[in-house]
Every structure is written in C-alpha cells, then in structure tokens.
Amino acid sequence: MEKLREHIEQIARISDEEFEYIRTFFSLKRVRKNQYLISEGDEVKYEFMVLSGIYKVFYADAQGKEFIVQFAQKDWWMSDYQAFFKQQVATMYIECVEEGEVLFSTLHTREKLSSELHQMEHFFRIKLTNGYVAQQQRIKLLLSSTPHQRYEAFSKLYPNLLQRLPKKVIAEYLGVSRETLSRLYSK
Amino acid sequence: MEKLREHIEQIARISDEEFEYIRTFFSLKRVRKNQYLISEGDEVKYEFMVLSGIYKVFYADAQGKEFIVQFAQKDWWMSDYQAFFKQQVATMYIECVEEGEVLFSTLHTREKLSSELHQMEHFFRIKLTNGYVAQQQRIKLLLSSTPHQRYEAFSKLYPNLLQRLPKKVIAEYLGVSRETLSRLYSK
Incomplete structure (x- = not known):
C-alpha cells in the first residue's frame, strides 16, 4: 500500500490519517500472464491501478480478431471506462501481458473519496487529464x-x-x- | 453567461456568489465559419467551451492532408489539450464548421478555480470523465x-x-x- 501513497502524493498532498482512511478502499490482486481482469459481457465493478506488469485493453470483433485500445503499465489506471462509469456490461477485455500486481477499487470509492476529500478529487482529475492527453496521442497515432x-x-x-x-x-x-x-x- | 451557469450546474452546485466569481474568468467569442481558433505552431493559451456551432479538431500531415481527431458541439470543451496542459505549441488545428459562440479561459483559470472551489474541481473531473469515455469510443471507431x-x-x-x-x-x-x-x- 506504500506504493499507493507514493502514487497519490506525486499529485496530491494527503495526511497520514487521510491515507489510513483511503487505503481501506483498495485491495491488492496478483495477476498471472494471460489472466483476464475484465471480459466482454462482465459487469464492470472495478477499476485497476497498475503496480507492476503490463496489460492490454482490447476488444474483439465477431470473428475474434483483437483490436488493442491501449496498454497499461506502472501507475496507469485501467478499466472498460465506459462500462465502469455508466455501470454497464463490458464491451472490452483486459488481459495481462506481463505478470504483476494491481490494486482495485469501485466507482463508489472514486466518487466517495472525491466528494469527501478535495485532494482526492484533485488527484483523480489530474490522472484523467493525463489519460485524456495520452488518448489524444493514441488517436493521432491511429490516424x-x-x-x-x-x-x-x-x-x-x-x-x-x-x-x-x-x-x-x-x-x-x-x-x-x-x-x-x-x-x-x-x- | 447564463449558459455557463446552466452548464456547470448540470454537474455541480454553485452559489450565486460563487458564480459571480467564476464568470469573471471567462470571455465570450463569436466564431465565423472557417475561422481558426487554434493553428499548428501557436502557443495554446486557451480552452474553449462551445455555446453553439460545430467545430473540428484536426491535424495535417506534411502534404496538408487533414486528419480529424474530434468534433465539438454545444457543451463540449475543446483545445489542443496536450499543448494546453503542457503549455507547448499546438500540433493541431481547431476550425469552425458551423458558426457559433464559444467561451474561452486559460489553464490558470482551470487550476485556480479547481483549487479554490471543490465543486469546480468536481465539475472539471466529471467533464474529463465524459471526454475520456468519448475518446475511448473514438479509438474503437478508428480500430x-x-x-x-x-x-x-x-x-x-x-x-x-x-x-x-x-x-x-x-x-x-x-x-x-x-x-x-x-x-x-x-x-
């Protein structure tokens, strides 16, 4: 959990007491190569923060052909975000390419921490900003x-x-x- | 400016007093068809909130061929966000396709309002969330x-x-x- 704190504090200042509270919302998961964190059709309950390893977010067409939307590595957050934010079923997959560890938490966590702690709302906003810019790069690359x-x-x-x-x-x-x-x- | 308030209040509650403060950071601009809001090589000082009209965000290759990254219409925010957030020069263009009006403001505004008013940080986080999901759709479409x-x-x-x-x-x-x-x- 020390890594979670370091990660948050790259962006936002939090006190010891706040961190003790924040950490209770996150759980650790070890992920093996080729293991799936999300599959098409799943309810998407969690988002994942990468501690180590590499993951690919992709979807598959009717013929099973894979289309990779993004990779994720250390300090990246990942989910099928459309499904996660709108509480719909997944249209994408997340698969582990190189084994590692992730923390996971729910949409309720994100919204609750953001509402209770201004600093956490700041943290999530800045992470989204970075993700938004990375996606714009991805679009340029595809074009x-x-x-x-x-x-x-x-x-x-x-x-x-x-x-x-x-x-x-x-x-x-x-x-x-x-x-x-x-x-x-x-x- | 009433439209700005409506737009913010779709997501975040603000008081009359807060809105009087917030509005001082935004300016109005009328945009004609084919007018450019950002050109490659410009310093990107502003982001734009669309009140009316349609705009295209695109970049051009060495041969002048255009690649459209996204469209923006009412209630969308737009800029060359990589350049805007990192205070670099633009690598993209924004051109008006159907005339209208936009509000514009600076990165300083976004950060200052977010830091001073938790509700505004919430507003910007939720807008980014929507933008992030829309971009993920755009990536899927391109793939x-x-x-x-x-x-x-x-x-x-x-x-x-x-x-x-x-x-x-x-x-x-x-x-x-x-x-x-x-x-x-x-x-």
Missing part, C-alpha cells in the same frame, strides 16, 4: 497513415514497451503485419 | 475495420452531426472516400 509513422510515434512515446512487449502484440497495437513490423525494427 | 462499421458507430453516437455536417467532413472523420460514404448513406 497517421503509414506504418512507419505509427511505429515512430509509438517508439517515442513508449520506448520501454518496445523492449518489453512481444512483437506480435506491438504489431496488433499498430495495426500492421508482423512482417511489416520486422522491417521497421531492422531500420 | 473498426470496415467503413460500414465506422459509419454505423458514428451515426449511433452523433445522429445530429450526421444531419448537420457536410458529407465531405464526415468522410474525412471516418477515413473513407466520398463515394464510399454516399453508398453508406443510400443503404
């Missing part, structure tokens, strides 16, 4: 017309993911074939 | 493989834009040709 541009943008934004993720997964994220990706790597 | 799927998703999300926007602009947003779009319309 970029050539595989080369996508690869360049991705490697600038997330150089560590380029090292840690299987090439197959990166190819999916970029929407290019394995062969095209290998050609880009070798340049 | 969808067929023009038909993109068109279906768009017409479900924004039926009014389908009526109001020129077909050329919708085709750009969906990343399909005019001819393809006409075929989709006629179905």
Whole structure:
C-alpha cells in the first residue's frame, strides 16, 4: 500500500490519517500472464491501478480478431471506462501481458473519496487529464497513415514497451503485419 | 453567461456568489465559419467551451492532408489539450464548421478555480470523465475495420452531426472516400 501513497502524493498532498482512511478502499490482486481482469459481457465493478506488469485493453470483433485500445503499465489506471462509469456490461477485455500486481477499487470509492476529500478529487482529475492527453496521442497515432509513422510515434512515446512487449502484440497495437513490423525494427 | 451557469450546474452546485466569481474568468467569442481558433505552431493559451456551432479538431500531415481527431458541439470543451496542459505549441488545428459562440479561459483559470472551489474541481473531473469515455469510443471507431462499421458507430453516437455536417467532413472523420460514404448513406 506504500506504493499507493507514493502514487497519490506525486499529485496530491494527503495526511497520514487521510491515507489510513483511503487505503481501506483498495485491495491488492496478483495477476498471472494471460489472466483476464475484465471480459466482454462482465459487469464492470472495478477499476485497476497498475503496480507492476503490463496489460492490454482490447476488444474483439465477431470473428475474434483483437483490436488493442491501449496498454497499461506502472501507475496507469485501467478499466472498460465506459462500462465502469455508466455501470454497464463490458464491451472490452483486459488481459495481462506481463505478470504483476494491481490494486482495485469501485466507482463508489472514486466518487466517495472525491466528494469527501478535495485532494482526492484533485488527484483523480489530474490522472484523467493525463489519460485524456495520452488518448489524444493514441488517436493521432491511429490516424497517421503509414506504418512507419505509427511505429515512430509509438517508439517515442513508449520506448520501454518496445523492449518489453512481444512483437506480435506491438504489431496488433499498430495495426500492421508482423512482417511489416520486422522491417521497421531492422531500420 | 447564463449558459455557463446552466452548464456547470448540470454537474455541480454553485452559489450565486460563487458564480459571480467564476464568470469573471471567462470571455465570450463569436466564431465565423472557417475561422481558426487554434493553428499548428501557436502557443495554446486557451480552452474553449462551445455555446453553439460545430467545430473540428484536426491535424495535417506534411502534404496538408487533414486528419480529424474530434468534433465539438454545444457543451463540449475543446483545445489542443496536450499543448494546453503542457503549455507547448499546438500540433493541431481547431476550425469552425458551423458558426457559433464559444467561451474561452486559460489553464490558470482551470487550476485556480479547481483549487479554490471543490465543486469546480468536481465539475472539471466529471467533464474529463465524459471526454475520456468519448475518446475511448473514438479509438474503437478508428480500430473498426470496415467503413460500414465506422459509419454505423458514428451515426449511433452523433445522429445530429450526421444531419448537420457536410458529407465531405464526415468522410474525412471516418477515413473513407466520398463515394464510399454516399453508398453508406443510400443503404
């Protein structure tokens, strides 16, 4: 839980007493490679804060083809946010790509802590701001017309993911074939 | 300015006194069709809240080809948010597609009001939450493989834009040709 405190305090000041209260709302979960945290059709009760490991958020079409919406790693929050915020069933999946640990909590937690502690509302607002900007980058990357541009943008934004993720997964994220990706790597 | 108050009070309760204070931070601007609110290379000092009209947020590649990141209409906030939050120069454009009015304010305003009034921090957090979910939808739309799927998703999300926007602009947003779009319309 010390990591949760460090994470919050990167953005917002909280007292010892406040943290003792906040921590009671979060639970720890170890996640194995290929384990699912959310599957299409599930009720989405939780959002997850990544302590370690890498996760992919994706959806699948009727033929089972996967479309990766985003990756998440240390200090990222993830969920099927449309379903989470609107308390609907999931239209996406979250799967663990590299094993690790996450904290999880409910929408009730987010709203209750935000309403009771101005500093926590601040924390969640700033995290959303960062997430919003990252998504805008993701949209730009998807709009970029050539595989080369996508690869360049991705490697600038997330150089560590380029090292840690299987090439197959990166190819999916970029929407290019394995062969095209290998050609880009070798340049 | 009454519209600003209505807009805030859809999400957060504020007193008359608080609103008199808040309103001093916002200015009104009338925008003509094809007028730019932000151009690539500009310092991004402002974010805009749409009172009326339709706007497109896009960037352009080296050949001048436009890629539409999002549309904005009544009650939406828009800016080149990466540049706005990080106080960098714009990498995108915002252009008016249908004339209207916007309110504009600075990053300083957003942070100051959020810090002084818990209710305003709540307001901005909830607006960001909605924006984040809309962007996740946009990403899903872009990842969808067929023009038909993109068109279906768009017409479900924004039926009014389908009526109001020129077909050329919708085709750009969906990343399909005019001819393809006409075929989709006629179905």
